Amino acid sequence: MDALAQLAQGFAVALTPINLMWCLVGCTLGTAIGVLPGLGPALTIALLLPITFKVEPASAFILFAGIYYGAMYGGSTTSILLNTPGESATIVTALEGNKMARGGRAGAALATSAIGSFVAGTLGTLGIAFLAPVVVDVALRFGPADYFSLMVLAFVTVSAVLGSSAVRGLTALFFGIWLGLIGVDLQTGQARFTFGLQELLDGVNVIVVAVGLFAVGETLYMASRRLSSDDEIIPLRGSLWMTREEWSRSWKPWLRGTALGFPIGAMPAGGAEIPTFLSYFIEKKLSRKPEEFGHGAIEGVAGPEAANNASAAGVLVPMLTLGLPTSATAAIMLSAFQSYGINPGPMLLQSQPQLVWGLIASLFIGNVMLLALNLPMIAIWVKMLQIPAPILYAGILVFATIGTYGISQSPIDLILLYAIGAVGYLMRRYDFPTAPVIIGMILGPLAEQNFRQAMTISAGDWSVFFTRPLSASILALALIAVAGPKLYELATRAPAAGQAT
Amino acid sequence: MFTRRDLMAGAAAASLLPLAGANAQTAAPVDLLKIFVPAAPGGGWDQTARAVENVLRATKLVNGAQITNVPGAGGAVGLPQFINQWKGQGNALMVAGMVMVGSLIANKSALSLTQVTPIARLTGEFQALVVPASSPFKTTKDFVDALKADPTKVPVAGGSAGGSDHILLGMIAKAVGVPAPKVSYVAFAGGGPAVAALLGSQVAAGISGYGEFGEQIKAGKLRLLAISADKRQEGIDAPTLKEGGVDVELFNWRGVFAPPGVSDAQRAAMVKLIESMTASPQWADICKKQDWTPITLTGAEYGKYIESETARIRDILKDLGLA
Structure with missing residues (x-):
């Protein structure tokens, strides 16, 4: 009950008018930067760091947390409406979300994503308040060998997005892995695939690739098709709001997404992207209508959206309990602590209870505010789809270009954006799926680095992946995910021989 | 986007406010100082740039300052831009340090820090060698x-490989007679x-800036074996590497440079400006807050220091097989 009393005190801090104002400003600002591809919460908070010279610590962190949560909400809006992910964590949302929007269910997709984000954000914040010490303890047991096995499990899930042709799907996957390997290798400090370009030494930004493939590629494809087809205006079907069936198909994915996102977000090398892939895979496997996946299945929006918001809460766990930044945004927030002369570390909770609990309470308030901000906006957002295609796509192109330039003000990024857009067009034209490129790009380098870290630690002993209990159990899960359905099929087919499956 | 712009304006205004009263004037105020940061906002060089900006404004040594960030590859992306496009600008400074070398x-890279004009070394962060609390290692020995x-x-x-942490491990190995390429260095993406990995006892030991470990050491979760400073530090209960029998000393230093092609008078004025800044109580204050050790070294001596550091780091990276 100690936590409850502390939380009540936290609400007393967060509910003062001035802090409510900061929370609102943060949420609005966060939603806005989430919508713009490229501009992320880390950069925004870094630019706002000078505010720490003027504002109370609690207020500043309430503002920063609002931006962080808000960006997660905002990123999904453009993913769904324009197929242009604003954040890497919302890339998976674009897969089904945009298909739903084209099917006339943009309102429902936006609603399930906003409510799912709210549910996950609230549960995740509860997790911070009550489970933080336990979660962080488990998360720290994950070593590089265990992470590698987790990546193997995530790779298994790729089959969910490979599409009908394995050759095309795997080609796309390996193209993505190659893109991910560009840049300086962490373990040796040597440049790979940079063709002598200094700008490529830090690697290719995954947002540039996602926006290039999805938005620019799509625009080129539409432009190439316009000569041969009439204007199609996407009709809005049914109500703006979610139907009864959509509610019943959404709530379980929200909860499952939260259960995946929060612990993985709390892991030092977990991140927000992996839980979204895993959630997408699980929802596809568990769905009663798996055939709808790829054509706008609401579970494929609800699950990953909940997963990315829960992971945002998870990231705050090691930050508040141990002073460990596990994402770029958390690292910047920690440097803000330092400019107040507060040293974030294992003692933070004891030394600054007002600040920490005020922050946690404001996360609850922020979630309510974000839901209130986002739901009424849906009616306005969906109108965007009624803009005639040429104007809409021209707008998307401008938007994608500005957002990309915002990442690093580098012309190289713009060239890359359009080159990858051209690749995206060709892939679309010849029926290659684009999602595996992004998955390969995120997972490939992570798997590689963790594999090599594990091998360095074990002095080259391969057995480490099977002798560590965590790693062995995750690999077993991956094996079940691959072989399980086949075995099940074999087992059930035997008695019911003759029946077509 | 209204809110964003308003907030940025507010933030800018906030940083304009002086931190304290005016200092005794030692140099004529510069109208607009341009600071070039070859890294993203939020990192060590950026924080240094913003600290310089704040102190110079608070002490009324400059009237205005403007910070430009060009991130990428430990400064390798920004440096060519500073050399080519900022050439000859007498009111410009770049923040850089050992990591860029x-x-x-x-x-x-075909470029090196000897191609820009050295103004001053400002701060240093010594490195710490730590082990998990449960480790059998009690001393450096x-x-x-x-x-x-x-x-x-x-x-x-x-x-990351080839960074200051890796360099220190290479130096330790060399000093105790272990072949540098044999050491088992596990590179992680940053201190966090x-x-x-250390808290989870995934590795035997860790090296990073003392600031990364400080709070964990105080909480008893990590044990500090040694620091890479030249002498014991106030408030830190650990011997130096030298006391532990390893003849190595390393500072992860940061400093400022003017572009190439500035006149001697411009260079001298800039050195004077920075000397006045480092002498101010506001600078001492900010260093204390950020856990930076002020190790000011200016002008020609700094230039010599850059040359010797470049040679020393090149040797150790060669030993590690990275150069």
């Missing part, structure tokens, strides 16, 4: 003995993940 060598016995059995965590 290493990055330029490891990336086989225990660590060194294990390293000598079989370096592959002692995985050491730190930041490396600390996580």
Whole structure:
């Protein structure tokens, strides 16, 4: 009950008018930067760091947390409406979300994503308040060998997005892995695939690739098709709001997404992207209508959206309990602590209870505010789809270009954006799926680095992946995910021989 | 986007406010100082730039300042821009440090920090050698003995390969007679993940800036074996590497440079400006807050220091097989 009393005190801090104002400003600002591809919460908070010279610590962190949560909400809006992910964590949302929007269910997709984000954000914040010490303890047991096995499990899930042709799907996957390997290798400090370009030494930004493939590629494809087809205006079907069936198909994915996102977000090398892939895979496997996946299945929006918001809460766990930044945004927030002369570390909770609990309470308030901000906006957002295609796509192109330039003000990024857009067009034209490129790009380098870290630690002993209990159990899960359905099929087919499956 | 713009304006206004009263004027105020940061906002160089800006404004040494960030590859992306496009600008400064020296060598860049005009070394952060609280290593000697016995059995965590953490491990290995390429260095993407690996006892030891470990050491979760400073530090209960029998000293220093092609008078004025800044109580204050050790060194001596550092780092990276 100690936590409850502390939380009540936290609400007393967060509910003062001035802090409510900061929370609102943060949420609005966060939603806005989430919508713009490229501009992320880390950069925004870094630019706002000078505010720490003027504002109370609690207020500043309430503002920063609002931006962080808000960006997660905002990123999904453009993913769904324009197929242009604003954040890497919302890339998976674009897969089904945009298909739903084209099917006339943009309102429902936006609603399930906003409510799912709210549910996950609230549960995740509860997790911070009550489970933080336990979660962080488990998360720290994950070593590089265990992470590698987790990546193997995530790779298994790729089959969910490979599409009908394995050759095309795997080609796309390996193209993505190659893109991910560009840049300086962490373990040796040597440049790979940079063709002598200094700008490529830090690697290719995954947002540039996602926006290039999805938005620019799509625009080129539409432009190439316009000569041969009439204007199609996407009709809005049914109500703006979610139907009864959509509610019943959404709530379980929200909860499952939260259960995946929060612990993985709390892991030092977990991140927000992996839980979204895993959630997408699980929802596809568990769905009663798996055939709808790829054509706008609401579970494929609800699950990953909940997963990315829960992971945002998870990231705050090691930050508040141990002073460990596990994402770029958390690292910047920690440097803000330092400019107040507060040293974030294992003692933070004891030394600054007002600040920490005020922050946690404001996360609850922020979630309510974000839901209130986002739901009424849906009616306005969906109108965007009624803009005639040429104007809409021209707008998307401008938007994608500005957002990309915002990442690093580098012309190289713009060239890359359009080159990858051209690749995206060709892939679309010849029926290659684009999602595996992004998955390969995120997972490939992570798997590689963790594999090599594990091998360095074990002095080259391969057995480490099977002798560590965590790693062995995750690999077993991956094996079940691959072989399980086949075995099940074999087992059930035997008695019911003759029946077509 | 209204809110964003308003807030940015507010933030800018906030940083304009002086921190304290005016200092005794030692140099004529510069109208607009341009600071070039070859890294993203939020990192060490950026924080240094913003600290310089704040102190110069608070002490009324400059009337205005403007910071430009060009991130990428440990400064290797920004440096050519500073050399080519900022050439001859007498009111411009670039923040850089030891990390850039290493990055330029490891990336086989044609450029080096000897091509810009050295103004002043400002701060240094010494490195710390730590082990998990449960580790059998109690002293530097225990660590060194294990390293000598079989370096592959002692995985050491730190930041990216070829960075200051890796360089220190290479220097330690060399000093105790272990072949540098034999050491088992596990590179993590930054201090946070490396600390996580240490807390989870995934590795035998870790090297990073003392600031990354400080709070964990105070909380008893990590044990500090030694620091890479030249002498014991106030408030830190650990011997130096030298006291531990390893003849190595390393500071992760940061400093400022003017572009190439500035006149001698411009260079002298800039050195004077920075000297006045480092002498101010506001500068001492900000260094204390950020855990930076002020190690001011200006002008020609700084230039010599850059040259010797470049040679020393090149040697150690060669030993590690990275250059």
